[in-house]
Amino acid sequence: MSEYMKEAILSGIFETFEMTLFASLFSYIVGMPLGVILYATSKGRLLENRFVNGIIGFIVNVARSLPFLILLVLLIPFTRLVVGSSIGTTASIVPLTVGAIPIVARMVESSLNEVNPGIIEAATSMGASPLYTIIHFIIPEATPSLLQGGAINVATVLGYSAMAGVIGGGGLGAIALQYGYYRYQKEVLWTTVTLLIAMVMLIQEVGIRMSKKTRKT
């Protein structure tokens, strides 16, 4: 492999990390509250609200059923609006974030659903408000499960980031596509794939360890 290729792969690793990190972060900033709202407004929960739950649920379901590649293309004008360009690493963060938000929301909702309803009843009987109950009882109790879900989400974002290469995004995915696929450089293809697999495994391992460490049951 050429010196140039090695450098490209190295910067690809950093770009992939950059995209994964920021897209995960932003998708949680929006997706976590959405997940909490989905949970709290569903039937029989603290802030049951069929209207809010129905609307958010619908949007999340639609966004989630769009293939990510289609979403990438659809979001090009929006991306241009936000970052001023639709190609490059920074630009890929926008569709990655949008694509991950519904996944994060559903994952958070399902983690919160696992919390024993008795704990919520206990909190209510103590005179805790719904918001207090969510922040001080439900989320702490769901933390191990949220972390585990977090690891899965980050790994998904990493996988998606490779796809961003198709529309001019950076990272290992773009390198695999351009050099490995279009130019038949099998060596480059296999190297990038191996690196991607290693990165996913690393993220999963860290996530599971964190989840285990926080789990007190």
Next chain:
Amino acid sequence: MSNVFELTNVYKTYKNDGKEFEALKNVSLEVREGEIFGIIGMSGAGKSTLVRTLNRLEDVTSGSVTFYDKDLASLSAKELREVRQKISMIFQGFNLVNQRTVLSNVEQPLKIAGVPRKERREKALQMLEIVGLSEKKDVFPARLSGGQKQRVAIARALTADPKVLLCDEATSALDPKITGEILDLLKKINEERKLTIVIITHEMSVVEKICDRVAIIDDGTLAEVGDVKDVFSNPQSKAAKKLVFPSNPFDPSEKDGRVIRLVFDGTHSSEPFIANLVEQTGLKVNILSANTKSVGGIGFGQMIVELPPSQKDQETIIGFFTKGGLSVSEVETNE
């Protein structure tokens, strides 16, 4: 003494898939300050629903529930939360936050009430001492036994100085020995802190051990309410009899035989009244079962006896026992 809770004509109806289910039907009762009030019934009788109307975890369909003369239904969400801080509750499943330490769990109600950190820590430690678990303060609940978890739940329930403690099947998940310890602790707290306690249970032994008064709930209705001693010695309703009578099979040996239950309290238990009966009337009874138990701190004996077939003899025997101050009740045998 004033009433902590007053329920007037309480109805609770659940709607499920268009079908209506009446969980509570016309229940009226009061819980008095300082007492341990038992609510007993079979599972599905509506007792858990009943206790949840006391802190409005369940809204009533009609009728009213008052807490110190305040109608719970009239409270705003904020007022209700303030009232709930005075009504604590413990549960069959303990319901501790597993991801928080024992101390942090116990502090929770004070945190809700906005008590500063240092103060609430002190108070929580004090409560843990009362329930005998000071050395477990930094442990997570998963490391505790069932009995210890319930003690933590009791400490948590007491920490914000409530006016009343609701216990929803609090000992049902525990073995008899631990149940006894938890009940002793509740009794101690009732006496030392003058705390009113409402206990929901399906076990008569729990009621007998610590309750002052008891309400019997049967199929959503209030079958009977009264002093535990009275209900035990002279149950009126069918549901009460079912709970109080020993569950031995006692079919009379002869077709016309009649089975009665005699209850005598501590003041009579020194008299050999069966021997006296034989001596004075020459009539004999067949003892089917007999035991003694402590009900509300007083020793009670109960005996199931079969009477001879002649109706005249039966009347004589019942008259003899009644005159002697024993409570006599009929046992229906062919159910």
